[in-house]
Amino acid sequence: MKNLGQMMKQAQQMQAKMAELQEQLAEAEVKGASGGGMIEVTMNGKGVMKGIKIDPALADPKDVEVLEDLIVAAANDAKAKAEAEAAERMREVTGGIELPAGMKLPF
Numbered sequence: 001m002k003n004l005g006q007m008m009k010q011a012q013q014m015q016a017k018m019a020e021l022q023e024q025l026a027e028a029e030v031k032g033a034s035g036g037g038m039i040e041v042t043m044n045g046k047g048v049m050k051g052i053k054i055d056p057a058l059a060d061p062k063d064v065e066v067l068e069d070l071i072v073a074a075a076n077d078a079k080a081k082a083e084a085e086a087a088e089r090m091r092e093v094t095g096g097i098e099l100p101a102g103m104k105l106p107f
Helices: 001-029 061-094
Strands: 029-036 039-044 049-054
Touching: 001 039, 001 061, 029 049, 029 061, 049 061
Parallel strands: none
Antiparallel strands: 029 039, 039 049
């Protein structure tokens, strides 16, 4: 039974670390860019968009489709970086143990 008590204690410690990780991810910021940096999107580590910067040279009302495509690309870049940051921090918390396939941090 001593091992069971130890396992429970480790599980509680892991749960506390996971809660701390969730808080850290909510505060972390990553930036994604497209168009050579003309569009920049900022997201937190949970994938929530916090801001966007658009180079004024792109604000051509006759060419809105290019601007829309660049915003989508920058947002996808930022999301990929947020997911990579979350995965790295998760590896730190779990001691390098990978999560099972399909199991992700809640975004």
